[in-house]
Amino acid sequence: MVIRENFENNLKELKRKINEMGELSIDALEKAFNALKMRDVEIALKVIEEDNDIDNLEQEINQFAVWLMAKEQPVARDLRIVVVVLKISNNIERIADFAVNIAKSTIKIGQANSLLDLTDLEKMKDISILMLKKSLKSFLEEDIALAKEVGDLEDEVDELNIETYKKLTGYLSEHPEETNQLVQLLFVNRYLERVADHIQISPRAQPI
Template sequence: MPGREKFQYDLNTLRDKLIEIGSLTEIALSKAIDALEKQNVDRALEIMEEDKAVDILDEEINDMAILLIAKQQPVATDLRRIIVAIKISNELERMADFAVNIAKSTIRIGDEPLIKPIIHIKEMTKISSKMLSLSLKAYNEEDVVLAKNVADMDDQVDNLYGQTIRELLELTYDKRESMQQITQLLLVCRYLERFADHATNISEGVFYLVKGRHYDLNS
């Protein structure tokens, strides 16, 4: 295979591995919230075990990217593609960690009945998951318009986050015996809010890839 064809093949492989991590991360988040709602500790433990696959892929992407830079000495857009791949891989690995953290909160809550339905938490999850899916689509298609739309969705998560935090804090006045659970649910909200922020960071990576400049889409 000629040098340029091999390089393009490797870039495509890098992209495919990123899409795979994204899929695993999206599944992990869905499973984590399902485990929380159903208080399924066994499912939560599975999520923690399955996270190893994400860590392995992240390492593979980083190693492959470094090797490509060393061997091919790419410039301009090709170099940005590799740099963005490393950045997005790191973002996805952190997002998968948030799913693991939610699973850990589920384990800590155990079988204590939930003090309230997790309606807003599920809505935050739905939006955050869609942000992840669309941010990866924007990356795959190098679509900055779609990337900007993803960043705009972050406001919805932030609003739900603020509302849910207030409601949980109000429960501390007459549900003091459930403080541990309230604390864990507060943490779950924080993990989801950060998950959405990282999806926005992926969108920023798309802007850098296409435009060659850094844009702060969180402001």
């Protein structure tokens, strides 16, 4: 019983770290998009700098998970949970990388008059963050109904991605002088679509 209790406590700590990593990635996405919206290079640079904290936490989670598997030799169901944690931490780290990419696009756009209002990028960002929150809660609370909601929201992001691509490429054909910013916004559109993809394939794809 003591051994089982120790394992459960370690598993709770592992889940706590995953939740912390998810919250840091949400914060990175919010900051990166705010930097894009306000054309604030200083905030963009901070997002890039703070990505090291997320990378370090991923490494910590991975080491903890491997140690837990080696030390406790968990049974099949418990082993599956630990393996899912490893997959989720990798996906969350990739999401944080996309936040960094958005920050880099902000730096490349610079102080040009913003064309963000032409797009649905902010809505895509909001939905993606909602997806990540629901996805983490789904995993931590073993809530399959929430997992389905994540999948439905991902479809919305896909539709907005297509619409934004059409709007930006159409505007680009008429305003070639805005090529730099429009290309960067197309990249941001792609980054947010990939964020949603990585959320959709983490906890939802691995129900406990």
